[in-house]
Amino acid sequence: MDIITGFADVLTPKILMWIAIGVTIGYLVGALPGLGKATGVAVSIPLTFYLHPVAALGMLIGIAKGSAAGSAVSAILINTPGEPASAPTALDGYPLARQGKAQKALKMGLYASVIGDFLSTLVLIFLAAPLASYALLIGPVELCAILLFSLTFIGGLSGRSLIKGLIAAAFGVFFATVGIEPETFVPRLTFGLLELDDGIKLVPMAIGMLAVAEMIAQAGNLKALDAEFEQIKDGTAHEDRVILRSEWRRCIPVILRGTFIGSVVGILPGLGASVGSFLSYAATRKASKTPEKFGTGMIEGIAAAESADNAVVPSSLVPLFALGIPGSVIAAILIAAFILHGLTPGPLMFKQQPRLVADVYAAMLCASLIMLIIGSVGQRLFAMVIRVPLRLIIPGVLLLCSIGAYLETSTVFSIWVMLFFTGLGLLSRKLDFSFVTFLIGFVIGPNLELSFRQSIQILNHDPANLIHHPIAMAFGFLTLGTIWWVGRGHSPVVAAPTSATRNSREEEA
Amino acid sequence: MIKRRTLLGVATALSFSAFSGPVLADDYPTGPITMLVGYGAGGQTDLIARATANVISKQLGQPINVINKPGVGGAVAARELTHANPDGYTILFNSNALINLAPFVMKNADFKPDEFDYAGMITAFQLALAAPKDAPFNNLAEYVEWAKKNPGSSYAALAPEARLYINEIMKKTGIQVNIVPVQSGSEMINALLGGQVMLAYSGGIHYRYPDQLKSIAATTTFRHPSAPTVPTIEEQGFQLGMDTRTTLILPKGTPKAVIDKLSAALKACQTDADFKKVADAADIPIQYLDAAEATKEMTASTAKNKAIMKAAGIVSK
Secondary structure (H helix, E strand, C coil): CCHHHHHHHHCCHHHHHHHHHHHHHHHHHHHCCCCCHHHHHHHHHHHHCCCCHHHHHHHHHHHHHHHHHHHHHHHHHHCCCCCHHHHHHHHHHHHHHHCCCHHHHHHHHHHHHHHHHHHHHHHHHHHHHHHHHHHHHCCHHHHHHHHHHHHHHHHHHCCCCHHHHHHHHHHHHHHHCCEECCCCCCEECCCCCHHHCCCCCHHHHHHHHHHHHHHHHHHCCHHHHHHHHHHCCCCCCHHHHCCCHHHHHHHHHHHHHHHHHHHHHHHCCCCCHHHHHHHHHHHHHHHCCCHHHCCCCCHHHHHHHHHHHHHHHHHCCHHHHHHCCCCCHHHHHHHHHHHHCCCCCCCCHHHHCHHHHHHHHHHHHHHHHHHHHHHHHHHHHHHHHHHCCHHHHHHHHHHHHHHHHHHHHCCCHHHHHHHHHHHHHHHHHHCCCCHHHHHHHHHHHHHHHHHHHHHHHHCCCCHHHHHHCHHHHHHHHHHHHHHHHHHCCCCCCCCCCCCHHHHHHHHHC | CHHHHHHHHHHHHHHHHHHHCCCCCCCCCCCCEEEEECCCCCCHHHHHHHHHHHHHHHHHCCCEEEEECCCHHHHHHHHHHHCCCCCCCEEEEEECHHHHCHHHCCCCCCCCHHHEEEEEEEEECCCEEEEECCCCCCCHHHHHHHHHHCCCEEEEECCHHHHHHHHHHHHHHCCCEEEEECCCHHHHHHHHHCCCCCEEEECCHHHHCCCCEEEEEECCCCCECCECCCCECCCCCCCCCCCCEEEEEEECCCCHHHHHHHHHHHHHHHHCHHHHHHHHHCCCCEEEECHHHHHHHHHHHHHHHHHHHHHCCCCCC
16 A cells, blocks of 8 residues: 555645535534534435546545534533534533634634544544454454443433432433344333334434524523623634644644544444544543533643544544444444445455555545635634624524434424424533533443443343453443442532533622 | 326225325426335435435436435334325335334334335345454355354344344353344444454445455345355355335325326336446445335245245334
8 A cells, every 4th residue: 555656646636625515514504503524425425426436535525524514513502512522522512602702712623623633533544454453353242341431431421410410310321222122123112102112212312402492592691692792702812713822832742642532432343433523622621620611621631532533433433444343423434435436445446446445535534634724714714603693693593403303314303303302402501410420421322331231131141251251341340449439429520511601690699 | 198187086086086186197296206214314224225216306307305204114114104195295115124124023013015016126235144254254154154153142133133142042052142233234244343243233334344254144035136155044054134225115095106206206216227226335235126016025025025024033122
């Protein structure tokens, strides 16, 4: 494989143009709440039928990468993550924007995205083969242990009270049990509604819980909102618009850690970008000297979440390229596109199509850099949103939310789901339950249940067989260690306001 | 010919004017057609659906909007189809498992073959029991022998019918196998490649891994184009062959002229280069059945599957 030849092939105006189109589509799709990278790529596959394979694959990968970066924009500007994986970005990004530091926050989001994405692409290029053999070691038993550990660790995001955090997480797991049970195929808690057989969909749920609830909470406090808007417009001071050298110094280790976490999460099958960004956020807060300040506008929070979110995309292609196994939803969709364009993912492709592989790698690296350019231009445009009074933005965002929820299944039922969780989200804000741990419970719950049921079968119903799964044992002990550590009073949780609204209200008080 | 069309037109106008105004089957289609797909965007059947939509659109000269309405293997989309006007402007592309299989395992999907019209079928699923290439067995008899010597082995099951196969084999032969639930084709492939299970029910996706995986038995009534030497499950002594095919499903009462036009347009998929590319990339054999054959196949396969399910004691939940 010769990456130089790859660059020679890719660095033509035509192919670069298609990559740029892909990144732009992805960036827009990512910035709009509800439209995710999976939808963007899937709908674009037929459009690439008539393109040169390198242009086509570059464009599709560009969409996937661009949307992971674009989702930070809406998270920061209107507290509405474009994709669930950017929810932790909003925790600190939105407070920064309200302090007039939107430009700074957006820049950090973009740079962390690009760095995470670029480094993770390098991981894919140079380590795909050696890492892939480890991915196969991770079966359901190991995955179950890893998920258990992740859930315990991320439990640290649970707000002021550990008990309330656990309750919220349990509710998340509870709502995840709705739908057809995976082993006996009996519908659970569906009340005979056909639409619930496949379970509650993440996108309408997350939109309701995060975006709509936030908009309504803000609309319920319009006076304070207007006053706030009068005070803090788009900051004009230079230091509010750029990232200072001291901030870079604090954020570089955070970004590197986020990239590492995101890459590992991407390689492991079945975890997904949301787990990556939440884990990275939690780890950064834990490592920080001032964990109590997270949630009030710590730039490290953005760096942590976005670098991990974007690092997941390229590294989730590691098992696909090295073994032909799709490790994530986006990889499963891309596999179809790759085969259509004559590149069958798997170990053989390096022997049979070395040139095309090199081209794809070069295209991926170019996409990272193009993302930097398009992101810089795009966020300048998007940032104008901040100059519009929030009371004018709310109706538009609500419309976008409804469209996003509807598009997930093309049924009005999704909008009802969104509204139901809006109510729940409002209650959780009023009663100070963390909707973040709720979301994590909801995302990890079904995977945990499935891998637990699988493990029981694979272990032949005998816990003693765990002895053959050392990786699972190690994570089991790590989990016990975390519980013991938390139980000793080292709660990883320090005061963490769950919404910027409350936060600003407290400051007023 | 003209007379027949006129008659049909009159008949159609008479039977449907009450609901939807007169349908001019002769001019069909005069506007865009909506094609529902009962799965999320990006899956294998979705890709086939989009390729089919391209061909039909080229043939009929009207755009086709593909709308994904995922849910319960297409049941959500099918229910929407039953509310649509039978004028050929709303059609559903789905696996017919929704009608010939799902009703016997899920209470929520109580569709019957005569509740819809069919414009034809275009691809067949190469359903099979698959195993790692280096597994020490090549057919069901050898697998049973192996499983007897290795109790506590695992089998990956993706759907209710997947459990039926292994349960019937266990019942008949007395072997004990753990059934590991999986929720997607890629998860099933993962489990086979990672050595977590020694056998799995596959929708045909395992043919993409010819160097690592092999078929033990085709669970269809026909041998697979991708593995013509592997006998079907019925040839191996278990009367459990069940076929599913991608089908162009229409609301009941669609005028015959419309059905015929759609059926003819669907036929063009057989020779379309782009369609062939999509199907070949996924190892999906193209097996076109026209409207009449599809209706017949639908009724026959439903009856056969019902008998199999009943014999196995499966009740819908």
